[in-house]
Structure formats: C-alpha cells, structure tokens
Amino acid sequence: MSRSLDDTDVACVNTNYAIPAGLNPQKDAVLVESKDSPYACVLAVRQGDENNETYKKILAIYQSDPIKKFIEDKYKGSILPAF
Numbered sequence: 001m002s003r004s005l006d007d008t009d010v011a012c013v014n015t016n017y018a019i020p021a022g023l024n025p026q027k028d029a030v031l032v033e034s035k036d037s038p039y040a041c042v043l044a045v046r047q048g049d050e051n052n053e054t055y056k057k058i059l060a061i062y063q064s065d066p067i068k069k070f071i072e073d074k075y076k077g078s079i080l081p082a083f
Helices: 002-007 053-062 065-075
Strands: none
C-alpha cells in the first residue's frame, strides 16, 4: 500500500495499513469513521459456547479499562475501543 501512495490522489485505507506506512489517520485522513461505526472487531463464539467461562473471562479482559486505556494511549484516536 505505501508504495502506491505517490500514484494516487485519494484512497480508502484501513488503519492497520496506514499506520505502518507512516500515516497518522487523525492528521492525514480526509475522513475518519466515527466511534459509532458498525465496523468493529468482535469476539464471536460457536452457538452453544455463549456461556463458556473461559470466553467470558477473555471478553472481560478485552473490554477492561486497562485495555481501553492502552488502545487510547497507543493509537491516539486512530483506533477507537468499540466497547
């Protein structure tokens, strides 16, 4: 992706490509999705595993305040916690 930047006037680029290419989505983007975007990472389990205690623990850790703070501090608004 980064090799093509000089060959285009505008592009739609996911953050996971933009950041390694040296772009700052908060400064370099024309448009950034809002925190209410329907495109968020989700934890999905097979039907019947909804009450698996291990998965519930993983979800609780993932949606914890320390993880939210890490995401906010590291990505400075370029990636938003969706929980």
